Amino acid sequence: MAVTDHVDLATFMAGVSKRNPGQTEFIQAVQEVAQDIYEFMEDKVQYHEAQILRRIAEPDRVISFRVCWEDDNHNIRVQRGWRVQCNNAIGPYKGGIRFHPSVTESVLKFLAFEQTFKNSLTGLPMGGGKGGANFNPKGKSDAEVMRFCQSFMTELYRHIGPDTDVPAGDIGVGGREIGYMFGQYKRIVNRWEGVLTGKGLEYGGSAMRPEATGYGAVYFLRNMLMHKGMDVEGHTAVISGSGNVATHAAEKITQLGGKVLTLSDSGGYIHDPDGLTQEKIDWIKHLKNVKRGRISEYADEFKGATFHEGRPWGVKADLALPCATQNELNADEAKTLVANGVKAVSEGANMPTTLEGVHAFQDAKVMYAPGKAANAGGVAVSGLEMSQNSERVSWNHERLGDMLTDLMQGIHGKCVEYGEKDGHVDYVKGANIAGFKKVADAMLAFGVV
Numbered sequence: 526m527a528v529t530d531h532v533d534l535a536t537f538m539a540g541v542s543k544r545n546p547g548q549t550e551f552i553q554a555v556q557e558v559a560q561d562i563y564e565f566m567e568d569k570v571q572y573h574e575a576q577i578l579r580r581i582a583e584p585d586r587v588i589s590f591r592v593c594w595e596d597d598n599h600n601i602r603v604q605r606g607w608r609v610q611c612n613n614a615i616g617p618y619k620g621g622i623r624f625h626p627s628v629t630e631s632v633l634k635f636l637a638f639e640q641t642f643k644n645s646l647t648g649l650p651m652g653g654g655k656g657g658a659n660f661n662p663k664g665k666s667d668a669e670v671m672r673f674c675q676s677f678m679t680e681l682y683r684h685i686g687p688d689t690d691v692p693a694g695d696i697g698v699g700g701r702e703i704g705y706m707f708g709q710y711k712r713i714v715n716r717w718e719g720v721l722t723g724k725g726l727e728y729g730g731s732a733m734r735p736e737a738t739g740y741g742a743v744y745f746l747r748n749m750l751m752h753k754g755m756d757v758e759g760h761t762a763v764i765s766g767s768g769n770v771a772t773h774a775a776e777k778i779t780q781l782g783g784k785v786l787t788l789s790d791s792g793g794y795i796h797d798p799d800g801l802t803q804e805k806i807d808w809i810k811h812l813k814n815v816k817r818g819r820i821s822e823y824a825d826e827f828k829g830a831t832f833h834e835g836r837p838w839g840v841k842a843d844l845a846l847p848c849a850t851q852n853e854l855n856a857d858e859a860k861t862l863v864a865n866g867v868k869a870v871s872e873g874a875n876m877p878t879t880l881e882g883v884h885a886f887q888d889a890k891v892m893y894a895p896g897k898a899a900n901a902g903g904v905a906v907s908g909l910e911m912s913q914n915s916e917r918v919s920w921n922h923e924r925l926g927d928m929l930t931d932l933m934q935g936i937h938g939k940c941v942e943y944g945e946k947d948g949h950v951d952y953v954k955g956a957n958i959a960g961f962k963k964v965a966d967a968m969l970a971f972g973v974v
């Protein structure tokens with residue numbers, strides 16, 4: 526058999542598993558895409574001959590490096606850092622940096638793979654990458670975080686650049702960390718350039734970037750609901766997480782007349798039957814960003830709210846937005862949400878639902894938007910930050926808000942175009958095919974490189 530012959534999905538996945546031993550998250554992400562792409566490629570011999578899926582599932586490169594830093598007690602600490610450059614067919618590598626003890630090569634490879642499709646879906650010229658370190662910013666002083674960020678960038682700077690690879694934030698990396706990393710990059714290369722996004726407004730950041738992922742996930746949700754003649758207003762929502770994505774998703778749901786019942790962190794979740802208000806959300810933002818406290822403190826502050834260990838998926842609601850981390854919603858929890866009458870699920874996090882959980886939503890014909898479509902608003906506004914930096918301009922909040930709304934509507938439209946059948950939209954399939962097609966066609970144009 527020639528290598529270009531059509532191997533079936535099971536054989537393809539067996540190869541992926543064999544080449545990436547123990548990398549369960551990466552294999553899961555490839556499986557989710559491959560099952561849709563195989564169907565789409567059925568009659569498209571050029572993709573098979575050029576081994577396009579096989580090539581996308583093999584990152585362009587995985588860079589791994591040692592990060593040494595000194596803690597406040599003068600102990601020398603050693604972490605591992607990575608940058609996974611998955612695919613740059615349609616633009617410079619683009620994707621966040623994650624600092625969390627759970628970060629492994631598998632996690633970053635899955636995130637870079639997902640990012641490739643997500644970035645393609647935005648319609649902007651961005652390839653897919655992801656980076657990070659197994660560093661836990663929790664409980665660290667500002668000075669420790671600064672020294673870690675500087676050490677991390679002292680290696681990373683040689684692999685990135687405004688036309689090469691443009692990192693941003695992700696879990697554990699927000700405005701503070703981006704500031705420290707940008708400062709170190711600028712010091713080393715002696716150039717001010719748009720090498721990171723998510724920067725502060727004072728130094729080339731974009732308005733609307735902090736809100737973009739959470740707001741975008743709600744705009745996507747609203748597009749799904751409107752496609753079925755519904756809206757957010759009057760509906761209850763369960764949200765997980767309490768970081769940048771979750772708090773901004775909660776804010777937008779609230780602004781649109783929905784009622785947010787829960788938020789969470791790794792310690793558990795709060796249930797507020799009265800619903801969150803802007804005042805309560807601002808309190809949580811301060812708790813998390815300034816005091817760096819725990820969500821359990823919310824139940825001490827606001828009457829009627831309770832704190833529970835575990836995850837919020839047992840709370841009955843019309844809408845669900847997983848906005849914390851990967852694999853935070855399993856099949857049993859998905860079934861509970863379905864039994865409780867959930868109408869739509871929009872993922873603010875990356876791959877928060879397990880494969881079996883996704884199938885439970887799909888079997889129940891619940892509107893379900895995967896992260897690569899629903900949370901693309903963040904990276905989309907990052908793309909706009911890159912444009913503003915290149916042009917040396919800054920657009921205002923209102924203009925960027927309109928652009929974000931249009932971008933999310935555009936992504937929804939692409940999912941419908943490729944995923945609608947017999948009046949039901951398979952958003953996973955739509956996102957996978959639309960995201961894949963643009964990257965694949967660019968790769969075909971380049972030949973074998």
Ligand code: GLU
Pocket residue numbers: 619620621622691692693694695696722875900901903904905907
């Ligand atoms: N980390 C975010 C994501 O998962 C944003 C990436 C970016 O802005 O480059 O899409």
